[in-house]
Amino acid sequence: MALRAPVSRTSADIIVLGGGIIGGALAEELARAGRRVVLIERGRMGQEASTAAAGILSAAMDVPQPGPLFELCQLARRIYPQWIAHLEARSRLSLGFHVDGIVYLAMTAAQERAKADQVSWQRRRGLPIESWSPRRLRREEPAVDGPVRKAFFFANEAQVENVKLMEALAAACRAARVQVLEQTIARRLLVAHKAVRGVQTNHGRILAPVLINCLGSWAPWGGRSAVPLPVEPARGQMLAFRGPRRLFRHPVMAERGYVVQRRDGRLLVGSTVERVGYDKALTFEGLHAILTGVRHFTGALSQCTFLEAWTGLRPYSPDGLPILGRTALEGLYAATGHFRHGILLAPATARLMTELILHGRASVDLAPFSPSRFHQKGARH
Numbered sequence: 288m289a290l291r292a293p294v295s296r297t298s299a300d301i302i303v304l305g306g307g308i309i310g311g312a313l314a315e316e317l318a319r320a321g322r323r324v325v326l327i328e329r330g331r332m333g334q335e336a337s338t339a340a341a342g343i344l345s346a347a348m349d350v351p352q353p354g355p356l357f358e359l360c361q362l363a364r365r366i367y368p369q370w371i372a373h374l375e376a377r378s379r380l381s382l383g384f385h386v387d388g389i390v391y392l393a394m395t396a397a398q399e400r401a402k403a404d405q406v407s408w409q410r411r412r413g414l415p416i417e418s419w420s421p422r423r424l425r426r427e428e429p430a431v432d433g434p435v436r437k438a439f440f441f442a443n444e445a446q447v448e449n450v451k452l453m454e455a456l457a458a459a460c461r462a463a464r465v466q467v468l469e470q471t472i473a474r475r476l477l478v479a480h481k482a483v484r485g486v487q488t489n490h491g492r493i494l495a496p497v498l499i500n501c502l503g504s505w506a507p508w509g510g511r512s513a514v515p516l517p518v519e520p521a522r523g524q525m526l527a528f529r530g531p532r533r534l535f536r537h538p539v540m541a542e543r544g545y546v547v548q549r550r551d552g553r554l555l556v557g558s559t560v561e562r563v564g565y566d567k568a569l570t571f572e573g574l575h576a577i578l579t580g581v582r583h584f585t586g587a588l589s590q591c592t593f594l595e596a597w598t599g600l601r602p603y604s605p606d607g608l609p610i611l612g613r614t615a616l617e618g619l620y621a622a623t624g625h626f627r628h629g630i631l632l633a634p635a636t637a638r639l640m641t642e643l644i645l646h647g648r649a650s651v652d653l654a655p656f657s658p659s660r661f662h663q664k665g666a667r668h
């Protein structure tokens with residue numbers, strides 16, 4: 288059982304704010320390294336973006352350019368299997384991690400050219416990516432029957448059942464003796480002599496010399512003393528259907544929509560990317576755009592029954608890169624801004640941030656992700 292108010296311990300080595308996949312993964316890793324960690328979550332762990340996601344682990348298909356994000360995604364993809372094995376052992380849950388690959392559908396000549404360019408540099412990096420003709424596509428993925436010019440199969444990509452993953456992470460946090468305070472709202476940062484001292488919550492004060500902001504879309508938080516983090520929510524609407532099992536053999540992506548099928552037949556269909564602030568409404572326009580986008584490449588949804596729809600807020604940073612590292616305030620760190628890649632990037636974020644906090648530097652250069660990049664003179668995004 289997660290602990291609830293009243294706060295039973297008022298001091299710790301490290302406070303993690305936010306019980307999404309990023310805060311959960313980081314808190315667990317720090318606790319396994321022997322630190323006394325308190326995790327503060329205003330509702331229940333995983334209640335926001337981390338359970339709204341589709342659970343696609345796209346370390347290449349969804350990364351159009353080489354650079355630090357690509358390298359971080361590749362690191363995450365390499366360590367994912369061992370992270371899943373660890374969480375499955377701790378929780379005794381099966382997390383639906385499957386390396387099914389992802390099929391990308393180019394519907395126009397421009398999409399085909401852009402993806403072919405991306406595929407050529409990613410192949411040079413050694414990634415297994417196949418080009419499929421429309422005929423081959425029909426053989427491999429018979430439910431796709433729209434006007435596709437070319438398909439690219441990214442064989443190394445995977446999927447995970449992210450709702451179960453959050454359940455497992457909550458269990459792993461408890462097993463590692465993270466003090467999980469659910470239903471606890473972080474109200475204000477406590478600062479003295481230009482350094483972090485802790486956090487004021489609705490249930491009292493918690494003191495610690497290190498505090499990590501893992502608040503996802505709510506990262507611009509903390510009152511006057513906090514360092515401003517320029518994160519903005521990007522709403523995503525999603526639908527779920529029940530369909531014949533293995534109707535889709537792989538997750539299938541096009542520019543205007545995607546489908547991902549779980550092994551039990553549940554079919555996730557997404558998604559929008561909308562900058563509408565903290566509004567989590569489902570809208571006619573949003574759902575219509577998703578369904579027409581998907582209908583363009585498959586008529587198979589007519590064999591499926593509707594289950595539910597929901598929205599989530601992706602934490603978006605102005606340059607699209609996560610925000611990872613120390614802030615200008617002593618003791619205050621940030622791990623947020625993971626936008627469309629947070630489920631994938633969680634284990635890499637946890638590993639690198641743990642190295643940085645415990646040893647002063649991470650094994651990967653975190654400079655491109657530094658929170659200070661937005662405050663440097665002449666920074667333009």
Ligand SMILES: Cc1cc2nc3c(=O)[nH]c(=O)nc-3n(C[C@H](O)[C@H](O)[C@H](O)COP(=O)(O)OP(=O)(O)OC[C@H]3O[C@@H](n4cnc5c(N)ncnc54)[C@H](O)[C@@H]3O)c2cc1C
Nearest residue numbers: 305307309329337341342343473503523599628629630631
């Ligand atoms: C529709 C959709 C589909 C997606 N699909 C994928 C995908 O297929 N693959 C992928 O890798 N990523 C995907 N993502 C992105 C991914 O979900 C996010 O990047 C990731 O979940 C961010 O995790 P987080 O822990 O930073 O944020 P969150 O999960 O949002 O967690 C932040 C937590 O902070 C808590 N909080 C906020 N304010 C306070 C406060 N004052 N006090 C205490 N607690 C507070 C919230 O309650 C919340 O639980 C998708 C996102 C959406 C919305």
